[in-house]
Amino acid sequence: DTAVSQTPKYLVTQMGNDKSIKCEQNLGHDTMYWYKQDSKKFLKIMFSYNNKELIINETVPNRFSPKSPDKAHLNLHINSLELGDSAVYFCASSLASPGFYNEQFFGPGTRLTVL
Amino acid sequence: DQQVKQNSPSLSVQEGRISILNCDYTNSMFDYFLWYKKYPAEGPTFLISISSIKDKNEDGRFTVFLNKSAKHLSLHIVPSQPGDSAVYFCAASASYNTDKLIFGTGTRLQVFP
Numbered sequence: 001d002t003a004v005s006q007t008p009k010y011l012v013t014q015m016g017n018d019k020s021i022k023c024e025q026n027l028g029h030d031t032m033y034w035y036k037q038d039s040k041k042f043l044k045i046m047f048s049y050n051n052k053e054l055i056i057n058e059t060v061p062n063r064f065s066p067k068s069p070d071k072a073h074l075n076l077h078i079n080s081l082e083l084g085d086s087a088v089y090f091c092a093s094s095l096a097s098p099g100f101y102n103e104q105f106f107g108p109g110t111r112l113t114v115l
Numbered sequence: 116d117q118q119v120k121q122n123s124p125s126l127s128v129q130e131g132r133i134s135i136l137n138c139d140y141t142n143s144m145f146d147y148f149l150w151y152k153k154y155p156a157e158g159p160t161f162l163i164s165i166s167s168i169k170d171k172n173e174d175g176r177f178t179v180f181l182n183k184s185a186k187h188l189s190l191h192i193v194p195s196q197p198g199d200s201a202v203y204f205c206a207a208s209a210s211y212n213t214d215k216l217i218f219g220t221g222t223r224l225q226v227f228p
Contacts, residue, residue: 004158031214033214040220041202041221042220045216056215092158094214101164101213105160106159108157109156109157
């Protein structure tokens with residue numbers, strides 16, 4: 001069974017379109033994340049949610065809106081796609097233990113190409 | 116400003132020999148460090164971690180060394196195997212924000228027979 005899954009795996013779309021990427025984890029984790037890996041392979045956190053509550057919101061354009069319907073799901077909606085949004089987007093999850101470090105489990109990634 | 120740096124984009128090692136991957140960081144508030152391994156078309160998978168209260172952590176063939184004064188850590192793989200060929204990411208976090216991992220840009224390791 002896949003622990004952290006993302007759909008779709010590949011997404012090709014035109015500039016200006018709106019698209020969503022879905023993420024689900026079956027690990028029973030409380031915290032979920034979105035990361036972006038750009039063309040320079042730099043993996044950078046975008047958002048994190050803990051029990052459906054936004055915890056981390058890095059300096060991401062407000063065209064990106066995460067939505068967490070429950071603690072097992074964290075979807076990423078992107079409005080008015082731009083060429084610079086082309087990247088691989090990774091979802092991740094971890095246990096939330098205040099004051100303790102927990103490794104994050106990553107999904108397989110979604111390669112977004114904006115034409 | 117890149118707070119975690121992996122200055123070697125690639126490394127090639129013969130099977131059976133030691134692989135040493137290096138990582139430097141600039142933020143003195145970082146106190147927990149992790150290594151992730153990534154195969155093509157897959158997400159990163161956790162490999163090994165170390166807290167700043169230690170200077171070494173070992174797990175089978177993998178050992179991570181931490182030099183706090185130099186703000187440097189390294190991952191040793193011995194003996195290296197062809198299946199270890201992957202991209203290795205170093206990551207760091209701080210106690211004031213344990214959920215936020217700052218990643219390096221990765222080192223591609225190739226282990227040849």
